[in-house]
Amino acid sequence: MPNAFWCVVEDDRAGHPKKVMAEVLAEAARLSGGRAEAVWLTDRAEPDGLRRLAEWGAGKIWLVEHPGLAPYRGEVWAPVVAGLVAAQAPRAILGAVTSRQREFLARLAARLGVGFAADVVGLAMDGDRLVATRPVYAGKLLARVAWARPPWIATLRPNVFKPADPVAGREPQIERPTVTVPDGALRLAERREEVSTGLPELSEAELVVSGGRGLKGPENFVILERLAAVIGAAVGASRAAVDAGWRPHRFQIGQTGRTISPKLYLGFGISGAIQHLAGMRTSKLIVAVNKDPEAPIFKIADYGIVGDLFEVVPALTEEFKKLLGK
Ligand SMILES: Cc1cc2nc3c(=O)[nH]c(=O)nc-3n(C[C@H](O)[C@H](O)[C@H](O)COP(=O)(O)OP(=O)(O)OC[C@H]3O[C@@H](n4cnc5c(N)ncnc54)[C@H](O)[C@@H]3O)c2cc1C
Structure with a gap:
């Protein structure tokens, strides 16, 4: 669907989207009149992970599943998503404030030559433009910013935006676009898994x-x-x-x-x-x-x-x- 609001999926690296995506998708759906779509770059997407995205409000899921997409490397992800943007022309591309999305969406915005609003705590449509509210000067002031042109790219602070009530049993509509995943400039030399504390993230x-x-x-x-x-x-x-x-x-x-x-x-x-x-x-x-x-x-x-x-x-x-x- 043209001019959809895309939500770049932050996942747990084990095939499931993180719960912050319920907030990002709900906000995208609210602003776009129900045209929220998920974009998921991963080496594996579990079926219940895909279902969860649909239940949280993704009308469509652009799924790019490829072993070269994990672990995350910005120089690999950016050309893949830039190619999809050129073909589909989304109106906005939203993500959550996480270390990965922060880096990725800034890099994507630079590649597309459009603006990037980081760490947004409010979003509203003003006529046909999007206006974002974000803290500046270490949170002492709130600035309202708008983009010169789409796609409007932003990261949303977790626990600020209200998630929609999940629609149980909603089947995901999945698109698997044909894309070329480039080689990265960096290769994984060693992976160290942090021991989970068992406490929330x-x-x-x-x-x-x-x-x-x-x-x-x-x-x-x-x-x-x-x-x-x-x-x-x-x-x-x-x-x-x-x-x-x-x-x-x-x-x-x-x-x-x-x-x-x-x-x-x-x-x-x-x-x-x-x-x-x-x-x-x-x-x-x-x-x-x-x-x-x-x-x-x-x-x-x-x-x-x-x-x-x-x-x-x-x-x-x-x-x-x-x-x-x-
Ligand atoms: C560029 C820059 C970036 C920075 N980024 C960050 C950042 O991201 N996050 C961050 O936290 N800081 C950051 N800092 C550091 C920041 O300026 C402070 O130095 C730091 O936050 C102090 O940490 P603190 O409050 O634990 O220690 P302190 O300022 O030393 O405070 C310790 C407190 O503990 C109290 N206390 C001591 N014993 C007890 C007790 N038994 N019971 C109750 N209270 C007790 C004391 O009264 C005191 O108020 C940054 C600084 C710079 C310059």
Whole structure:
């Protein structure tokens, strides 16, 4: 269908789209009057993954399944999607704010010579143009931007846009376009799988527990993990904790880490530097625990506890256990 809104699928690398795609597809459907389509580049797409995309609102799925597409390499993906864009002329190309989509959609926009709005927190049609709202200056201001010409390319911040109710049993309509997958400039030399923590993925999590330098050492993150396990939260960290080697960089929240918008952010031993706030200030409810009553994080917190986290975290964990009957 011409002038559809395309949604580039972020998957779990095991054949299933991530749940953030429910948000991206719902927004694309809302803006385009139901003309949302998914574009999935992968080495394998599981049938239930395809069904899920249809149930989340993809009227059509452009599926390019090829072993050369994984692991992701921008120089391989960009010409493939640019070729599809030339043939199908979508009006917009949307993705989620993930490290892969952030890089890919910027590269695609540069290749197509069109604009790219990153980390969008609002989208609206203004007549026949799309207007995006995105934070600038580490979240201190919101800017509204429009594109000089289509396709309008943007990444959407997870947990901001409302997913549609899934339509159970909706069959996917799949198109397998004939494309040439080029050789990449880089080859995979070694693959290291991170051991899963069993907790939700940070950028998609509805609840986030985060720790900073106040934790005093890597061994103390275990108290945050216990709390997180009780309430089903992801665990994040400040850059001070990451730079100290207490947590891997993928757990860092902030300007040079992940941007999150959970329903609940619980920050422990984090001062609230502007670069940290840039990554979490759009959280719906912010709770901060710090022993310094002057800590800047209290300025943006909805609730604050002035206290020692080593007393507060175990007490909170016990209270949540009682509340949740665990
Ligand atoms: C270019 C640039 C990019 C950056 N990007 C990021 C980023 O992406 N993310 C990020 O987080 N930072 C980033 N930073 C770093 C940022 O400026 C801060 O240095 C960092 O966020 C501080 O981390 P923190 O709050 O854990 O540590 P601190 O600022 O040292 O704060 C520790 C807090 O713990 C409290 N505390 C100590 N003990 C306890 C206790 N027992 N109980 C309760 N509270 C306690 C203290 O009162 C203090 O407020 C960036 C900086 C620059 C220059």
